[in-house]
Amino acid sequence: xxxxxxxxxxxxLQQDNILVLCHRNPDGDAIGSxxxxxxxxQSLGKKVRMECESGIPAKYDVLFGARxxxxxxxxxxxxxxxxxxxxxxxxxxxxxxTVNLAVDHHETNKDYAEFTxxxxxxxxxxxxVFKLAPLLGAKLDLRIATALYVGLSTDTxxxxxxxxxxxxxxxxxxxxxxxxxxGEVNKILFETKTKSRVEIDKIALNSLExxxxxxxxxxxxxxxxxxASGVSEDDLxxxxxxxxxxxxxxxxxxxxxxxxxxxKASVRTTCVNAADICAKCGGGGHKRAAxxxxxxxxxxxxxxxxxxxxxxxxxxx
Amino acid sequence: xxxxxxxxxxxxLQQDNILVLCHRNPDGDAIGSxxxxxxxxQSLGKKVRMECESGIPAKYDVLFGARxxxxxxxxxxxxxxxxxxxxxxxxxxxxxxTVNLAVDHHETNKDYAEFTxxxxxxxxxxxxVFKLAPLLGAKLDLRIATALYVGLSTDTxxxxxxxxxxxxxxxxxxxxxxxxxxGEVNKILFETKTKSRVEIDKIALNSLExxxxxxxxxxxxxxxxxxASGVSEDDLxxxxxxxxxxxxxxxxxxxxxxxxxxxKASVRTTCVNAADICAKCGGGGHKRAAxxxxxxxxxxxxxxxxxxxxxxxxxxx
Numbered sequence: 001x002x003x004x005x006x007x008x009x010x011x012x013l014q015q016d017n018i019l020v021l022c023h024r025n026p027d028g029d030a031i032g033s034x035x036x037x038x039x040x041x042q043s044l045g046k047k048v049r050m051e052c053e054s055g056i057p058a059k060y061d062v063l064f065g066a067r068x069x070x071x072x073x074x075x076x077x078x079x080x081x082x083x084x085x086x087x088x089x090x091x092x093x094x095x096x097x098t099v100n101l102a103v104d105h106h107e108t109n110k111d112y113a114e115f116t117x118x119x120x121x122x123x124x125x126x127x128x129v130f131k132l133a134p135l136l137g138a139k140l141d142l143r144i145a146t147a148l149y150v151g152l153s154t155d156t157x158x159x160x161x162x163x164x165x166x167x168x169x170x171x172x173x174x175x176x177x178x179x180x181x182x183g184e185v186n187k188i189l190f191e192t193k194t195k196s197r198v199e200i201d202k203i204a205l206n207s208l209e210x211x212x213x214x215x216x217x218x219x220x221x222x223x224x225x226x227x228a229s230g231v232s233e234d235d236l237x238x239x240x241x242x243x244x245x246x247x248x249x250x251x252x253x254x255x256x257x258x259x260x261x262x263x264k265a266s267v268r269t270t271c272v273n274a275a276d277i278c279a280k281c282g283g284g285g286h287k288r289a290a291x292x293x294x295x296x297x298x299x300x301x302x303x304x305x306x307x308x309x310x311x312x313x314x315x316x317x
Numbered sequence: 318x319x320x321x322x323x324x325x326x327x328x329x330l331q332q333d334n335i336l337v338l339c340h341r342n343p344d345g346d347a348i349g350s351x352x353x354x355x356x357x358x359q360s361l362g363k364k365v366r367m368e369c370e371s372g373i374p375a376k377y378d379v380l381f382g383a384r385x386x387x388x389x390x391x392x393x394x395x396x397x398x399x400x401x402x403x404x405x406x407x408x409x410x411x412x413x414x415t416v417n418l419a420v421d422h423h424e425t426n427k428d429y430a431e432f433t434x435x436x437x438x439x440x441x442x443x444x445x446v447f448k449l450a451p452l453l454g455a456k457l458d459l460r461i462a463t464a465l466y467v468g469l470s471t472d473t474x475x476x477x478x479x480x481x482x483x484x485x486x487x488x489x490x491x492x493x494x495x496x497x498x499x500g501e502v503n504k505i506l507f508e509t510k511t512k513s514r515v516e517i518d519k520i521a522l523n524s525l526e527x528x529x530x531x532x533x534x535x536x537x538x539x540x541x542x543x544x545a546s547g548v549s550e551d552d553l554x555x556x557x558x559x560x561x562x563x564x565x566x567x568x569x570x571x572x573x574x575x576x577x578x579x580x581k582a583s584v585r586t587t588c589v590n591a592a593d594i595c596a597k598c599g600g601g602g603h604k605r606a607a608x609x610x611x612x613x614x615x616x617x618x619x620x621x622x623x624x625x626x627x628x629x630x631x632x633x634x
Contacts, residue, residue, distance in 0.1 A: 159476045159489070160507050162500025166493040172476075173486035183479025187587075190477050193562050195531070202522040205515065214512070245510050270504075 001115055005128075008117035009135035011101055012079070017047045019075035019096065023088035024053040028154030028189065031060045032147040033125035034081040037103065038070070039147070040129075040138035047073055053090030063185055064146040079103060082125035082151075086112040103128055123163040126151025130171050145178035150185065158190050197238060199229035204239050204254070216251045216309055217243035218302070223257040240266035251277065251309050255301060263294040263301045272313055280308035318432055322445075325434035326452035328418055329396070334364045336392035336413065340405035341370040345471030345506065348377045349464040350442035351398040354420065355387070356464070357446075357455035364390055370407030380502055381463040396420060399442035399468075403429040420445055440480040443468025447488050462495035467502065475507050514555060516546035521556050521571070533568045533626055534560035535619070540574040557583035568594065568626050572618060580611040580618045589630055597625035 003011075012018070020038045022030035034050050041048045049070035060066035078096045080086075084106035086093045093099075102113035105128050107120035119128045126148040133140060140148075152172055156164045159172070176182060193201075200221065207220040221239070236256070243252025252268045265281070267274045267290050274290035281304055283292020294301035320328075329335070337355045339347035351367050358365045366387035377383035395413045397403075401423035403410045410416075419430035422445050424437035436445045443465040450457060457465075469489055473481045476489070493499060510518075517538065524537045538556070553573070560569025569585045582598070584591040584607045591607035598621050600609020611618035 153476075159470075160503045162503070164493075164499055164503075166490040169486045169490035169493060173483040173490060176481075176483040176486060182481055186477045186479070186481075191562050192564055194564050198522065198525070198563055201518070202525075205519040205522060208515070208519075245508050246515055247509050247511050 002111065003115045003117050005117060005119075005131055005135055008101060008103060008115065009132055011115060012041060012077075012132075012136060013044075015046065015077040017073055017076040018049075019078045020048060020050045021078065021080045021083065021089055021092055021096070021099070022050075022052050023080075023083040024090040024092075026052050026054060026057070028060065029124045029126055029151040030082045031056060031066055032064075032149075032151030032154065033103075033129045035060075035064065035066050036126065036144045036147040036151070037079070037081055037129045037132070039141075039144050040133055040136055043138050043141075044136065047071065049073065049075065051092055053092050059188060060147075060150070063150055063188060064143045066147070077101070080113060081129065082106075084109045086110070103132070121165070123161075123165060123168045124151045124155035126155070127168065127171055130175075140175075140178055142178050142180070145175040146180050146185065149175045149180050149182075150189065153186070153189060158186065194232075194235060196230045196232065197235040200226070200231050200235055200239050201242070203229065204242060208243065210249075211306060212310065212313065214248045215313065216253065216306070217246050217249045218306070219243050219252075219254045220298070220302075221254065221256040223259060226256070240268055244268040244270055250313065253305055253309065255298070255305065257298070261295075263296070263298060265292050265294065265301070265305055267291065267305075267309075272309070272316055276312045276315075277305070277308045280311065281305060319428065320432045320434050322434060322436075322448055322452055325418060325420060325432065326449055328432060329358060329394075329449075329453060330361075332363065332394040334390055334393040335366075336395045337365060337367045338395065338397045338400065338406055338409055338413070338416070339367075339369050340397075340400040341407040341409075343369050343371060343374070345377065346441045346443055346468040347399045348373055348383055349381075349466075349468030349471065350420075350446045352377075352381065352383050353443065353461045353464040353468070354396070354398055354446045354449070356458075356461045357450055357453055360455050360458075361453065364388065366390065366392065368409055370409050376505060377464075377467070380467055380505060381460050383464070394418070397430060398446065399423075401426045403427070420449070438482070440478075440482060440485045441468045441472035443472070444485065444488055447492075457492070457495055459496050462492040463497050463502065466492045466497050466499075467506065470503070470506060475503065511549075511552065513547045513549065514552040517543070517548050517552055517556050518559070520546065521559060525560065527566075528623060529627065529630065531565045532630065533570065533623070534563055534566045535623070536560050536569075536571045537615070537619075538571065538573045540576060543573070557585055561585040561587055567630065570622055570626065572615075572622065574615070578612075580613070580615060582609050582611070582618070582622055584608065584622075584626075589626070589633055593629045593632075594622070594625045597628065598622060 020034045022034040038048045038050045056066045079101045080099045081103050099113040102116045104118045105122040105125050109118045203225045204219045209218045240254045254266045256264045275285050278290035278292040281292040337351045339351040355365045355367045373383045394417050396418045397416045398420050416430040419433045421435045422439040422442050426435045520542045521536045526535045557571045571583045573581045595607035595609040598609040
């Protein structure tokens with residue numbers, strides 16, 4: 001059942017033993033917003049624990065001391081933050097089959113919880129948790145502000161993406177006034193490349209080819225190179241975004257060889273329908289980001305992708 | 318003579334034929350803040366023209382219609398925006414030997430103008446011009462807000478750099494509320510790589526070597542590769558920043574071969590004194606960014622840089 005911010009705050013105020021969950025493979029917004037909500041509720045004298053199927057990445061411990069021993073009590077109330085679908089909780093979704101309250105910013109939230117509070121214009125769950133603070137009567141402090149800033153800046157690519165609003169900046173300004181060490185936080189989040197990411201960038205740039213007068217950029221990542229580089233999923237996300245960023249490119253395609261011999265294509269576009277391109281190859285997705293798979297040879301996969309892209313580019317002209 | 322914001326606004330209000338200058342090789346803050354000040358003063362019924370020795374890059378015309386025909390009148394009053402030193406005006410500094418007012422955010426401003434208004438905690442000149450608006454009684458509109466947003470975001474690397482403050486975000490929030498098309502603006506400013514930049518990234522990554530247990534990253538850019546890529550100074554700045562961004566790297570060195578056979582080193586560090594390293598090679602600069610030149614062979618230049626870096630890294634431990 002969809003509820004307002006006020007109702008969500010009232011529900012939380014009535015509880016004393018609370019478990020805060022966030023989605024698996026958590027990013028800075030999942031960890032930041034869940035941690036901030038936990039600390040706010042703890043500051044009101046409540047017993048609160050935070051859990052994530054994937055644990056808490058070390059980076060967030062460096063940033064705002066995200067790993068804490070919250071004790072091992074049995075919770076009376078389960079809150080899921082930044083989690084659009086119960087499935088995204090992973091095994092914790094089975095362990096805690098009833099989620100009492102979801103606090104989220106995804107327009108696609110499946111309303112799986114008993115009560116659901118969604119602000120779908122918010123750029124990050126951190127914005128939603130920030131809005132709850134005065135309703136809960138919880139004061140912010142440096143760690144809470146840093147956690148929320150990490151959430152905001154993660155989900156907006158540091159205020160670059162088009163989900164950023166005037167409100168996102170106004171909230172960032174208020175958070176920073178608690179003394180967030182912006183230089184350090186942003187360096188860790190946005191100015192540090194792993195060595196494996198550098199390796200993959202090299203592989204990607206060396207395989208980069210242009211087609212159709214420079215409007216399509218094609219990158220191939222062979223399995224041997226990926227294995228040698230020790231790549232993570234995060235790194236791969238970043239590489240898929242690269243071809244589209246090149247001046248004049250409308251369609252960026254990254255084709256990755258997998259261990260089972262199949263190929264996975266990630267299509268990113270600026271003004272061409274990526275889902276239409278991938279649909280022609282048996283895949284799908286969103287307008288600007290879509291994917292498909294091939295159990296063919298590399299040459300056949302590449303030819304099929306170029307042909308599909310050409311068709312959609314010609315149709316849309 | 319150093320003056321306050323109020324005094325600067327009063328001086329501007331007394332003038333009717335104003336020339337607004339900004340530094341040559343202008344970035345988004347130079348063009349954005351000069352353009353915004355021009356439009357504000359024009360909105361008050363004044364005749365105002367904007368000039369820059371290098372002209373106005375096409376990008377800023379796309380972003381907020383920066384190129385306008387302001388007429389060719391003889392100005393009674395010359396204002397320099399975002400310009401710390403008269404020399405940075407280029408030939409315009411000779412053409413207009415008296416600068417009546419400087420509006421700036423550089424702590425290093427040389428006080429070359431008759432009157433100087435500097436806010437040295439401001440991340441961008443755009444913040445300073447924004448502060449003048451209410452004192453001038455000038456209303457903002459979408460184009461002025463976009464120009465100021467471009468200034469703010471350019472000088473902070475889109476709110477990443479440590480010069481960003483709570484106030485920067487609060488101003489950004491207010492500017493965006495005028496309807497700035499954030500998605501489009503940020504795509505042009507921060508998510509587009511030129512093809513020549515992609516070429517240089519490839520050259521840089523293919524030459525990347527690590528030394529001293531991964532704490533020093535070394536990149537070499539041969540002249541032949543630079544010439545083939547059609548590189549600009551902007552592109553080179555970006556490449557010099559790359560080695561330092563790699564996880565674990567304390568010193569990033571980029572050595573570039575020049576047309577006259579000499580070599581230019583750019584040293585960027587995270588926690589080692591870059592100026593000290595370059596001083597050992599006859600150069601200098603800042604703590605985290607410094608440079609030096611070599612009229613030796615490549616091998617000698619590289620060996621000298623590695624030796625100087627090793628000494629400073631050892632001393633600082």
